[in-house]
Amino acid sequence: MSFDPTSLSNFMLFLAAWGGAFIAALWLSLVIWTYRDIRQRARDPLARILAVLVVAVLFLPGILIYLILRPSRTLEEDYQHSLEEEALLQSIEESLQCPGCSRRIRETWIVCPNCHTKLKKNCHHCNKLMELPWNLCPYCGSPAPGMRRENLTLDEALRQFAPEPESEKEASPSEAA
Ligand SMILES: [Zn+2]
Ligand SMILES: [Zn+2]
Numbered sequence: 618m619s620f621d622p623t624s625l626s627n628f629m630l631f632l633a634a635w636g637g638a639f640i641a642a643l644w645l646s647l648v649i650w651t652y653r654d655i656r657q658r659a660r661d662p663l664a665r666i667l668a669v670l671v672v673a674v675l676f677l678p679g680i681l682i683y684l685i686l687r688p689s690r691t692l693e694e695d696y697q698h699s700l701e702e703e704a705l706l707q708s709i710e711e712s713l714q715c716p717g718c719s720r721r722i723r724e725t726w727i728v729c730p731n732c733h734t735k736l737k738k739n740c741h742h743c744n745k746l747m748e749l750p751w752n753l754c755p756y757c758g759s760p761a762p763g764m765r766r767e768n769l770t771l772d773e774a775l776r777q778f779a780p781e782p783e784s785e786k787e788a789s790p791s792e793a794a
Contacts (some may be wrong), residue, residue, distance in 0.1 A: 647680055648673050658688040 657670040672679040717734030740754040
C-alpha cells in the first residue's frame with residue numbers, strides 16, 4: 618500500500634470544504650432561528666436587529682449571549698399572562714365592591730362603613746348572614762321577616778304596627794283643615 622500525498626491533500630481539501638459548508642449552514646440556520654425566535658419575543662425592531670447581529674457576528678458565542686439576554690417570555694405568553702391577571706383582578710373587584718360607593722368591602726360586612734349601604738342581612742332566627750334578595754335562610758330554613766306572618770318575632774310584629782299611629786297623626790291635621 619503506497620502513500621500518495623496528492624490523494625491525502627485531496628482528502629484534506631474535501632474535508633475542509635465539507636466542514637466549511639457545514640459551518641456556513643450552521644451559521645445561517647442559527648441566524649434564521651434567532652430571527653424567528655426574537656420575532657416572537659420582542660416588538661421593538663432595534664432589539665430584533667441587535668439580536669440577529671449578535672448571532673451573525675459572534676456566531677456560537679453570540680447564540681450563548683442571545684440565549685442569556687433574550688426576553689424570558691414570548692409575546693403570546695406575555696399576552697396570556699396579562700389576560701389572566703386582568704381576569705383575576707376583575708373577579709376580585711366584582712366580588713368585593715360596595716354597590717353604593719365602589720369601595721372594597723369584606724365578605725362578612727352587613728353595612729358599608731363608608732356610604733352606609735346595606736350589603737347583607739342577618740337571619741332573624743339563627744343570625745347568620747344572608748344576601749339581601751334571599752327570602753329564605755339557607756342555614757336554618759326559616760323565611761325572612763315579612764314572608765310568613767306566623768314566623769314574625771314580637772319585635773318585628775311591633776315594628777309593623779309602628780307606622781300606623783304616624784299616619785293617623787299626618788291624617789289628623791288634614792281632617793281639621
Ligand atoms: Zn359603600
Ligand atoms: Zn337562619
